[in-house]
Amino acid sequence: MMHSVPPRPSLITHSADFLREALLRGEWQEVLPSERTLCTRLRISRPTLRAVLAQLEREGLIGAVVNKRRHILTVPATRAKSVSSRVIALLTPVPQQAMPPFVLFWVDALRELLAEAGYQLEVHASAHCFAAKPAGGLKKLTQRAPAAVWVMFRSNAVMQRWFAEQQLPAVIAGSCADGVELPSVDLDYRATCRHAATMLMQKGHRRIALLLPDSAHGGDADSAQGFREAFARCDAEPCIVQHHETAEQVIDSLNEALKRKPALTAFLVARSIHTLTVVTHLLRLGHKLPQDFAVVSRDDDAFLDHVVPKVTRYSADAAKFAKRLARLVLELAQTGHTSMKPVRLMPDLRRGETV
Numbered sequence: 281m282m283h284s285v286p287p288r289p290s291l292i293t294h295s296a297d298f299l300r301e302a303l304l305r306g307e308w309q310e311v312l313p314s315e316r317t318l319c320t321r322l323r324i325s326r327p328t329l330r331a332v333l334a335q336l337e338r339e340g341l342i343g344a345v346v347n348k349r350r351h352i353l354t355v356p357a358t359r360a361k362s363v364s365s366r367v368i369a370l371l372t373p374v375p376q377q378a379m380p381p382f383v384l385f386w387v388d389a390l391r392e393l394l395a396e397a398g399y400q401l402e403v404h405a406s407a408h409c410f411a412a413k414p415a416g417g418l419k420k421l422t423q424r425a426p427a428a429v430w431v432m433f434r435s436n437a438v439m440q441r442w443f444a445e446q447q448l449p450a451v452i453a454g455s456c457a458d459g460v461e462l463p464s465v466d467l468d469y470r471a472t473c474r475h476a477a478t479m480l481m482q483k484g485h486r487r488i489a490l491l492l493p494d495s496a497h498g499g500d501a502d503s504a505q506g507f508r509e510a511f512a513r514c515d516a517e518p519c520i521v522q523h524h525e526t527a528e529q530v531i532d533s534l535n536e537a538l539k540r541k542p543a544l545t546a547f548l549v550a551r552s553i554h555t556l557t558v559v560t561h562l563l564r565l566g567h568k569l570p571q572d573f574a575v576v577s578r579d580d581d582a583f584l585d586h587v588v589p590k591v592t593r594y595s596a597d598a599a600k601f602a603k604r605l606a607r608l609v610l611e612l613a614q615t616g617h618t619s620m621k622p623v624r625l626m627p628d629l630r631r632g633e634t635v
C-alpha cells in the first residue's frame with residue numbers, strides 16, 4: 281500500500297511565508313521595498329512576486345498598489361512578537377562571483393541544507409562591515425535585515441567582538457580571534473601546515489618558506505603557528521613571507537624571498553590562487569619543479585587539476601564543511617545556544633609532482 285507524500289510548498293507559498301513573517305516581525309515600516317528589491321532578495325521573477333503580493337493583499341497584510349508602492353497595513357504587536365525569523369544571513373566582504381570555488385561550493389550546499397529545514401539563506405556582501413571601524417555599518421545592516429543567525433565569512437577580530445558584545449547570534453565560517461568566544465567551523469590549518477612542513481623536511485628540505493597573506497584571519501594565524509611548530513625539534517629556522525593579496529604583490533614578495541641566503545628550497549603557499557601565481561612565476565623564471573623548488577598548496581580548488589606539473593596540495597570536502605556549519609547554525613537558530621568548542625576539519629593530502 282502506497283502512502284501519500286505531502287506536497288512540497290510551491291515557490292509562491294514559500295515566498296509568501298517568508299514575506300509574511302518579515303511583515304509580522306516589523307522588518308519594514310509603512311511601505312514595502314520596490315518590486316525589484318524584493319525580487320532580488322527572494323530570487324524570484326516579477327510575475328511570481330506579484331502573485332505573492334496579491335495573496336498577502338487578500339490576507340489584509342498589505343494594501344493595493346498606489347504610485348507603484350504598497351503600504352503595509354497595521355499588524356497586531358502580539359502576532360509580531362510570536363514570529364521568529366526564518367532567515368540565515370551570510371556576511372561576506374566580497375560578492376559571490378568573487379568567492380573562491382571551494383567557498384561557492386559550501387555556500388550552495390549550506391543554502392540547500394537550510395532550505396530543507398525551512399530557512400532561507402541571504403548573502404550580504406558589504407565591504408563597509410569589514411572596515412577597521414565596522415560598528416556603524418554592522419548596526420545599520422543588522423537592523424535593516426534582521427536574521428535568526430549571522431554567518432560570517434572572512435571576518436576580522438573587530439567584527440567578531442561586536443557581534444559577541446551585542447549578543448547577536450552568530451557563527452564564524454572560519455576561526456575566532458583571540459579572546460572571542462563564538463561557535464566556529466574551519467579547516468584545521470594549524471595541523472595542515474605543521475604536516476606540510478614536516479613532510480618537506482622529511483624530503484630533505486631545511487629552508488622552507490610559508491607564503492601567507494598579511495590578513496587578520498584566524499585561519500592564517502593558525503597556519504603560521506602550525507608551521508613554526510614543525511621546526512621546534514630541528515636545527516632549521518621557519519621563514520614566513522607575508523604579502524598583500526594581488527598577483528603583483530605575491531610576485532614581489534616571492535622575488536624578495538628568492539634573494540634570501542641561504543637559498544630557499546621549498547614553498548608552502550596559503551590560498552590556491554596564490555599557489556597558481558607562485559608556480560607560474562617560478563616556471564617563468566626558468567626554474568624546474570620540484571628539482572629547483574618544491575611547492576605545496578595549503579588549499580585546493582578545481583582549477584589546480586589543470587596545472588602542469590600537478591600541484592601537491594591539501595583538499596577539503598565542501599559538502600562536509602557545509603554540513604557541520606549548518607548543524608551549528610540550525611541549533612543556534614532553533615534553541616538560542618550551541619557549543620562554543622571550535623569545529624576543525626582536517627583536509628586530505630593530494631600528492632602531486634611539485635614535491
